[in-house]
Amino acid sequence: MTLHCGLIGDPVEHSISPGIHHAFAAQTGVDLKYRKLRCNSDELAATVEQFFAEGGRGLNVTLPHKLAVMALCSDVSQAAQRAQSVNTLYARDGGGVEGSSTDGDGLVADLRRLGAPLTGARIALIGAGGAARAVVEPLLSAQPAELVWSHRNPLKLEQPVADFAGLGPLRPCANLALKGDRFDLVIHATSAGHAGQVPMLPHGLFAEGGWAYDLSYGQPAQPYLNWAEGEGAARVIDGHGMLIEQAALSFALWTGQHPDTAPLHR
Ligand code: ATR
Numbered sequence: 001m002t003l004h005c006g007l008i009g010d011p012v013e014h015s016i017s018p019g020i021h022h023a024f025a026a027q028t029g030v031d032l033k034y035r036k037l038r039c040n041s042d043e044l045a046a047t048v049e050q051f052f053a054e055g056g057r058g059l060n061v062t063l064p065h066k067l068a069v070m071a072l073c074s075d076v077s078q079a080a081q082r083a084q085s086v087n088t089l090y091a092r093d094g095g096g097v098e099g100s101s102t103d104g105d106g107l108v109a110d111l112r113r114l115g116a117p118l119t120g121a122r123i124a125l126i127g128a129g130g131a132a133r134a135v136v137e138p139l140l141s142a143q144p145a146e147l148v149w150s151h152r153n154p155l156k157l158e159q160p161v162a163d164f165a166g167l168g169p170l171r172p173c174a175n176l177a178l179k180g181d182r183f184d185l186v187i188h189a190t191s192a193g194h195a196g197q198v199p200m201l202p203h204g205l206f207a208e209g210g211w212a213y214d215l216s217y218g219q220p221a222q223p224y225l226n227w228a229e230g231e232g233a234a235r236v237i238d239g240h241g242m243l244i245e246q247a248a249l250s251f252a253l254w255t256g257q258h259p260d261t262a263p264l265h266r
Pocket of ligand 1: 127128129130131132151152153156189190191192197198199200
């Protein structure tokens with residue numbers, strides 16, 4: 001029986017997820033078809049409902065629906081609730097649709113694969129939107145020495161930091177107040193790169209051997225990674241590996257099979 005899966009978002013044309021999931025399917029021998037479903041916010045509920053009514057197994061969710069789709073789930077994992085972000089929907093055996101987020105665990109899996117500074121490391125996370133929220137709890141689970149969550153307007157961090165209280169050493173900071181601090185890993189999670197920009201950040205953020213990681217991949221990651229290289233970061237990495245790792249975690253939720261991601265990393 002073919003498992004039908006897909007991606008909902010707007011836009012979705014650019015997505016390379018179908019190729020990733022079809023490669024996992026070929027590798028594991030699972031009969032799975034993955035397609036792109038473009039829908040705007042007004043069409044979201046009807047699209048999701050119809051997909052699962054027709055026997056669909058699971059959906060990935062991308063911008064701008066990661067928050068709104070939570071209202072359509074019968075159940076949302078605790079981590080996804082805290083993150084206020086769902087990137088994976090799957091049909092439950094007894095009926096209903098479960099929502100979870102594999103973005104943050106995908107990031108941590110990629111950082112581990114690369115041997116990036118993580119456990120015991122000083123990590124900065126720049127930006128306070130949905131992309132940043134989705135990775136906070138998995139990063140704290142990896143037990144860094146400290147996770148400094150930084151935003152251009154620190155007032156915007158008050159509620160998010162309260163939402164993750166008690167999960168680990170999380171400290172809010174204003175971007176410009178990072179001056180004088182040094183990090184083993186600086187993760188960029190703002191949308192500035194989509195406009196070809198880099199947030200205003202102080203010089204000297206990278207500790208000796210410090211890494212830079214951008215949650216986006218391809219062109220939008222370049223402004224930050226170029227800046228980080230100029231600042232002396234030892235390694236600069238875009239989010240292509242995170243995309244593959246989060247896809248593998250979604251694939252496992254839908255199929256029960258854990259694909260080997262190594263052949264897909266470039
Ligand atoms: P996403 O869901 O991709 O995270 P988002 O929710 O729009 O997108 O969040 C984008 C984040 O990037 C926000 O924290 C945004 O800051 P504001 O909340 O002040 O808008 C941040 N951001 C965007 N452009 C930025 C820039 N040039 N400098 C610093 N932060 C920026």
